[in-house]
Amino acid sequence: MRNKEFYTPTGELEVWKYYRDGRQELHFSDTNQIVSGMGVALAHLFAASGSDKAYDYQIRWFQVGTNGTTPTIATSQLGSALDTVNTYGSTGDLLVSSLSQIINGSVVNNEAFAKISDNNIQRVSKNAVRYTLFLGANNANGLTDYIDEIGLFAHNIRKLATPAPILVAYKYFSRIEKTSDFALVFKWTITF
Amino acid sequence: MRGYVEVYRDYGTPQQELIESSHNLIVDRGGEMICDLMTLPLQGSGISSASSIYDASNYTIQAVSFGKAASGYFYNAHGTDLIAASGLSNGKIHALALSSITVSSFTPALFLPDDPDPLDTKLAYIPSGALVGITGSGVSAISEYGQNVNLLQYGTLTFGGVLFRAYIRAGSWPRATGTDVRLSYLNSVNNEVLIASATANAGFNETSSMDWRGFVRTTSSTNSASGLVVSSTNSFSSTGEIIYQVKIASGDALVANHYGGITQMGLWGMDIKSMLAAGRTPPYNFHPYTNVLDYRLFSKKTFNKNIVAINDSGGAAGMLNYSDLTIIWRIFFL
Numbered sequence: 001m002r003n004k005e006f007y008t009p010t011g012e013l014e015v016w017k018y019y020r021d022g023r024q025e026l027h028f029s030d031t032n033q034i035v036s037g038m039g040v041a042l043a044h045l046f047a048a049s050g051s052d053k054a055y056d057y058q059i060r061w062f063q064v065g066t067n068g069t070t071p072t073i074a075t076s077q078l079g080s081a082l083d084t085v086n087t088y089g090s091t092g093d094l095l096v097s098s099l100s101q102i103i104n105g106s107v108v109n110n111e112a113f114a115k116i117s118d119n120n121i122q123r124v125s126k127n128a129v130r131y132t133l134f135l136g137a138n139n140a141n142g143l144t145d146y147i148d149e150i151g152l153f154a155h156n157i158r159k160l161a162t163p164a165p166i167l168v169a170y171k172y173f174s175r176i177e178k179t180s181d182f183a184l185v186f187k188w189t190i191t192f
Numbered sequence: 193m194r195g196y197v198e199v200y201r202d203y204g205t206p207q208q209e210l211i212e213s214s215h216n217l218i219v220d221r222g223g224e225m226i227c228d229l230m231t232l233p234l235q236g237s238g239i240s241s242a243s244s245i246y247d248a249s250n251y252t253i254q255a256v257s258f259g260k261a262a263s264g265y266f267y268n269a270h271g272t273d274l275i276a277a278s279g280l281s282n283g284k285i286h287a288l289a290l291s292s293i294t295v296s297s298f299t300p301a302l303f304l305p306d307d308p309d310p311l312d313t314k315l316a317y318i319p320s321g322a323l324v325g326i327t328g329s330g331v332s333a334i335s336e337y338g339q340n341v342n343l344l345q346y347g348t349l350t351f352g353g354v355l356f357r358a359y360i361r362a363g364s365w366p367r368a369t370g371t372d373v374r375l376s377y378l379n380s381v382n383n384e385v386l387i388a389s390a391t392a393n394a395g396f397n398e399t400s401s402m403d404w405r406g407f408v409r410t411t412s413s414t415n416s417a418s419g420l421v422v423s424s425t426n427s428f429s430s431t432g433e434i435i436y437q438v439k440i441a442s443g444d445a446l447v448a449n450h451y452g453g454i455t456q457m458g459l460w461g462m463d464i465k466s467m468l469a470a471g472r473t474p475p476y477n478f479h480p481y482t483n484v485l486d487y488r489l490f491s492k493k494t495f496n497k498n499i500v501a502i503n504d505s506g507g508a509a510g511m512l513n514y515s516d517l518t519i520i521w522r523i524f525f526l
Contacts, residue, residue, distance in 0.1 A: 007193040007218035043432030043525035047424045054246045118233045127223040129230050192223035
């Protein structure tokens, strides 16, 4: 049973490789770290001190990176996120945008984010939402480092002209050398 | 996320007294409300007629309510006998002691609530068969939400004027025009001896901030007598602390005590999915006696004592000596 006095969202991440020949391989599975950005987002929502639009608090973006570390509750950015739209490569179905980002309370410009569309957000129970994130076979190939971290971001809690996502959940995982042989599928379930 | 509740008597005055402080429980339905927000499809956000669905306020705390243990809804002014308080006497809220008494404070039959559970969806689970004899329209709200309803004020306005006695038994808050409250006992020849009487002046109904089901709305005012005030502190950026503050006026406390006291409270958000399914589209506005908003329990506080209990103090009759209570409910998101 959950602690009666404290309430903390939790999350679980599965990282799958989907090969062109149809094989599917579970690469990694573990719980994640919900970071303080989740609290910041919810606090802005409930205090009515941020955006007045519900969609600005939704988890709508993700980043992957190449310098994963053990996170803390205060983690506010990836160790080394793919920093340009082009780094994500030939986009296919993946929509990547250059936006601002809230990092430790400050707004930093020109960060690359991959979009999470309606189709990739599923309610799997009354209290849980699954985000299914794709890096296609043609995305994020040829990197000089291995992919080993990922983060989820709430859209634009301050309702800035250029959306400034904030990191709400983070996970580092065993490294992957991304090639065009497979797509990466991240199945990330957050329980609120 | 965590919560903390403080109850003060005479808050903000030199006589301020902290009478209760402890943690609350965030229930699972609070998480459901956040899930509703997180899964709201973006498709449609550009349609002007649907834009109100995307108001962030639809997914936040919108009300507070008060209640007691399920058993408490059988007794005191809810009850059918005249041993304790009875709403059946002269249209007044009437406390009648068994034998000669010398104090002027009413001590209701008190039942402690069940332990709060994360799966709770209401303040109290009133067993089937409770409230026998109370059949007025709207009385079902007591068991639907498990809380003190406001049918003394709005029963007749909302459902018609033929069920006045039922609405007295349903309770539980004084009318805007005031509600007479009496305390007496039966002497040896079964005549009633009046000990004390008072007119309880309303707080919630004076400001029309409570609907007929007992939900006190949020207010943009900074005056906690006019509803549930939401604010943040200077430490907001480091604690994510949000303060929900509401005042129970002295007259409200007096009448609530005759109905068995207050041992539970809840913070409620709106259940927008339920309302949309019922064909009720936003924007959603509060109205005290035509309110059709559906609420969903977000957080619950169970006390181990009646926070509106009072005793005589020296020569001061307790029943005539109520003070305002101020509830400060802090939710920390960081």
